[in-house]
Amino acid sequence: MDAKTVCLAVLSQGEASGYEIRKSVEEGPFGHIQDIGFSSIYPALSRLREDGLVSVTELTQEGRPDKKIYRLTSDGRLSLLNALKDPTESDRVRSxxxxxxxxxxxxxxxxxxxxxxxxxxxxxxxxxxxxxxxxxxxxxxxxxxxxxxxxxxxxxxxxxxxxxxxxxxxxxxxxxxxxxx
Amino acid sequence: MDAKTVCLAVLSQGEASGYEIRKSVEEGPFGHIQDIGFSSIYPALSRLREDGLVSVTELTQEGRPDKKIYRLTSDGRLSLLNALKDPTESDRVRSxxxxxxxxxxxxxxxxxxxxxxxxxxxxxxxxxxxxxxxxxxxxxxxxxxxxxxxxxxxxxxxxxxxxxxxxxxxxxxxxxxxxxx
DNA sequence: AACAATATATATCATATTGATATAATACTA
DNA sequence: TAGTATTATATCAATATGATATATATTGTT
The missing domain is CATH 1.10.287 (Helix Hairpins)
Incomplete structure (x- = not known):
């Protein structure tokens, strides 16, 4: 799965910032099947926004950097479902x-x-x-x-x-x- | 393992061309633990040659493209052993x-x-x-x-x-x- | 109390990897 | 005979990765 689909998948379970997507992939159910770093997430989110698959709300915070909260659009939800229906590639292990x-x-x-x-x-x-x-x-x-x-x-x-x-x-x-x- | 180490590892079992390295990784014992494509192999071999870790013999063939046969140098053998001694990273699965x-x-x-x-x-x-x-x-x-x-x-x-x-x-x-x- | 480490948050840069495509001849198969 | 597979190298664009920058709050350690 590419970074964009991973972001869509996480966002399908609720809105999140880039930072939270990372945490969620690391600690959540995707943990042992996917890896993703900030340097994949941020460009992916930008592309998704350009393509209208996610929407953004900027949240000003005191003490912390501002947060950009991403949310699936209905196009995004559809796009995720289609991606999930595509035939699966073989599993890959690198040990x-x-x-x-x-x-x-x-x-x-x-x-x-x-x-x-x-x-x-x-x-x-x-x-x-x-x-x-x-x-x-x-x-x-x-x-x-x-x-x-x-x-x-x-x-x-x-x-x-x-x-x-x-x-x-x-x-x-x-x-x-x-x-x- | 990066592409360079994979090439060194295959070459440690005998000389080979880039094409043969690919086949060997796909079909040989590395099969289920590593993936490598030509676009990783050829640049890796060039770098290894620059660094003196492999030597090359060009073999003119009729009917087939010329073959470049790569062979480990003693520096290369040493470099492989050192790489193998480095602590291992965690296994990665992407399913x-x-x-x-x-x-x-x-x-x-x-x-x-x-x-x-x-x-x-x-x-x-x-x-x-x-x-x-x-x-x-x-x-x-x-x-x-x-x-x-x-x-x-x-x-x-x-x-x-x-x-x-x-x-x-x-x-x-x-x-x-x-x-x- | 001082200091270090961790958590929150986004972003970029250089490098590495991947997938697609180009090129070219032979051998095998339908 | 047309199409596909095998042998062989190479490059290009698109992605992905790892490292680093920036900034503050909280938590943990000595």
Missing amino acids: DFLFRMLFADILPPSIIDSMIDARMDEIQTRLTRLDARAARGFESIGEEFVNGFAATVQRAMAVYIEENRHQLVAAALAPSRAVAE | DFLFRMLFADILPPSIIDSMIDARMDEIQTRLTRLDARAARGFESIGEEFVNGFAATVQRAMAVYIEENRHQLVAAALAPSRAVAE
Whole structure:
């Protein structure tokens, strides 16, 4: 999903500023499926406004920078629905962790080990967040489905890593492959 | 991992042209963890050559465009090892599929259903590829670990989707949420 | 109380990545 | 024989990313 659609999606759940869109994507149900930074959000919102898909209200605040509150227009709502109906692209994963694991037999075992530890910590943190969200309840079936999906995947990863990590570290201790020729 | 490191990583397994690097990333063990297109590869290779991390041999071919064969230099090999030792960034997933599932209750059930079918097909295709690779045997422990990891995750996804899809479609049939105000 | 860090808020810049398109010949398929 | 796939490199426009700038209030630490 491109930045514009992500903004529309967040705004479909209520008006928000650019800053709030960022927070919402980071902390909300989009958290594990999307990333978005300010440098994507602000240009996207400008384009959406030009195209009449969102409207803006400037809010003067004391003590804080002024806020620009964006709201979906009816065109925007329609445009979101159409985008959601488009056929989905394949999921993409980019894993720094797995990339390195491919080279486990040419890296020092201590590094492999600490990378695995770090990864397990991350998985635990994510699971804690997902469980906390589940405990708070969901706003829609979709949110529940996605939360459960993410939790299932994280758990499967954790089990697999724990069951297979020793082989990786053992290989790192007894290297068998050179870094090409 | 940036395009330069990906190129170095592929070249660590033997010399290759830009075209071959692409194929190798798409079909090889990097397949489910990295994406890379020509428009990233060619500039990356130029930079690597400027920096002395790869060397080039031009190969004139009849019938085909000339080939530029890239080879790691010893600086390049060192640079790759250093990059691999750097701490890993968090894994990133971007899922068009899950993004849409979040809006299951405002989309037509037939669309939800066919998106789920398409996703299941994709998972099956990936699993077939991963199993085929496993049957051919692995070149390193790392490759085996990553292949098993990917297969485990795909299987967990398939099970979860099959067990929960009916709820999503049911929700789509009986919408309960509006597209905001 | 002083100081550092975090949260609120928008914006821009350089760099990196992506998707589309150009070019060109062979090999395979319907 | 027409169309598509494969081999091969390259560039361009549109996006996306990461870093940095700016400014103040609140919260946390020593």
